[in-house]
Amino acid sequence: MDSIKHMLFDYLVSQGISESTAKYLNMLALLILLLLIVFIIDFIIRRIIRGAFTQFAIKSKTNFDDLLITNKVPRNVAHIIPLLIALKFAPIVFFDFPESDVVIETGLQVFAIILTLWIARSLLNTLKDYLKTLPRFKDKPIDSYIQVFMIFAWLGGIMSAIAIITGIPFLKFVTGLGAISAVIILVFKDTILGFVASIQVSINDMVRIGDWITFEKYGADGDVTEITLATVKVQNFDKTITTIPTYALISDSFKNWRGMVNSDGRRIKRALYIKQDCVKYLSEEDVDKLKNIQLISSYLNKRQKDIDSYNANNEIDKALFINGRNLTNIGVFRKYIDSYLKNHSAINKDMMIMARQLAPTTQGIPLEIYAFSSDKRWENYEYIMSDIFDHLIASLSYFDLEIFELPSNSNFK
Template sequence: MEKINEVSSKYYHFIYNHLIEIGFSETLSTYLNMFALLAALLIVVFAVDYVIRRILVTTFSRFALASKSNFDDLLVANKVPRNIAHIIPFLIALEFVPIVLIDFSHLENFVEKSLQVFAIVLALWIIRSFLHALKDFFKTLPSLKDKPIDSYIQVFMIFAWGAGFMSAIAIITNTPFIKFVTGLGAISAVIILVFKDTIMGFVASIQVSINDMVHIGDWITFEKYGADGDVIEINLATVKVQNFDKTITTIPTYALISDSFKNWRGMTKSEGRRIKRALNITQSSVKYLTDNDVDELKKIQLITAYLETREKDIQTFNSGNNINKELLLNGRNLTNLGVFRKYIDSYLKSHSAINKDMMIMARQLAPTTQGIPLEIYAFSSDKRWENYEYIMADVFDHLIAAVPYFGLEIFELPTKVTFNSN
């Protein structure tokens, strides 16, 4: 072994011995010997790095072109082979640094620690590039494209960078990693304070994902932040919403669990979009229908059969109970408001754009100072916003125009006010 070391030392000090022979001082010869070895090592490292990088990148690229999967394409796009190629040159540098600095033991320790720290950084680069490729791949899968993959990647990388940072400090301070981590307990309160938003975002991301509250592509309305549009990105700290005017609203992730917002996903996945709007009928226009009124309304085809059936039932009841019909109030009667409600129901059920498999209802709400609300409750078959608005407008255009045919009036605030001069 001693002979081997002597032979190795002879080669390592070849330049040193040559310089001494030609008259250089020992100190200068030592430094020049070190610089020459360092230059040789750097040339070898960069050459090996270049060759291996070209081989790996070319091989991966060709394999990606031949493969049907796009995951390997994403590995190349995110520079995973390029980062992996640095491993072998790094190992060469780590192996030969003690030889280059054989005469500088105090510098050798510093360089070795620097290389160990660089090893941590290199590992994090590789992990990050691989995770980014994995993230891009997951986003191409239909079952995962609406999941907050960015949040999961960011959480993992935060822990990875934290562990890497602590490992680097432990290496620099010559402190065992476990002992170093244990000592961090004393400053945990400071860490929590500094990373408060990150921690809150992390917890919120988990809750949002577990409770299935928001997906990428969901239409949400968040009045507090002025957001009304589609979710385009969910990450650890923020949720980005593209509003319908194409502006972007950024919402803190933790706001999704601390505040109230509306997610329209249930509507978009349902068989229809709800129409819920009322016509306010003037109370003074509501009245009982005479026989002549009923005969006139029979001309409306949608309720002809209904009026004939109801008329027979009412006449049978009133005759059987000897009801005095000289006064309309006595016995059973039809009202124009009740017939109009039946007309609305029949009209909605015959409308081609209304979903017949979902609830259809015309209901009367409690009277107010602005009349009697007659609410239409139904669902349009087409859920697209523009078409939905067209369908709803079409329905109410017709009903507003139909109101006078039933002797009813829609409540409106007076447009003119007459003042008494006295």
């Protein structure tokens, strides 16, 4: 080793060059030689490892090894041997310059930490990409867990690097951080909140990638495309992207449409507001006229018989409609809606079908339609709902009913 340390030094001194200059020239020559050796070995090892991985990937049936190459795992691993060679021979190169030797060795140790983090990141990215190809993990927030691990890894790496640079033992350095833990918590507040939120979102299965969510506070209404430690990306139906803080999913209220998507139908829940002053009892002539409507003709026949029988048995005075039992136009129309929905080809008959009257309002009496369309696609769903209400609005006049609407200028004229 001694002969290598002064490989050029003795020759330069023998040629009349001063010892001081000879030391610098000797160090420079050894440094250039070491760099050449390191770069050559790094190049050769990279080619060998990458070639071996490529050959193995070609023969392998899984795509995990392909992802290792894509994420540069072989390339990063190949740097280990050249780094060990540099650490081994750096003291020889800087033998006559101990202060520089300390700086270089410290720099190489810090680089070793960075290289370890690169390798860890490459492996984790490979694992992330591989898990995303598996159906059972496709909708899980894998990115969040990878980011959490890398944050702790980088914190550990930074603390180790600082401990090496300052010369403080690692455990002693970590212990000293307790004094500034409050500052660290403040700086990484969003990261900590995001980490906790990611765990709760995953455990409670609140949101998956691909879910349709509506988050009115952030103006989001679309499909979840990405879940990370800090943010959730939603592609809205107008193709814009909304970014939501991950912790907002557990601190605020939002709507997840997954239940509807996984169900057998999409809910239709909308009301017609009927003018109160057009509601009336139906005379026999009115009932006979409505019997021409096929969907309710059998209902009217049966219902009229029951009512007539009740009134006759109880000797009801029918001089006034209010006495005894009678049919009303709004009640018959409600029955018509129910029959119409049950006979509609686009309505799921296995789910709830209901036409109900809600409490009267200043805008009239709400008749609400509650049913489920078989087709859940947005465009088709809107078409089905519009088709139903087009028909019902046009049907109102047959029952002597009117829709309430605020007066316009033409009304005043």
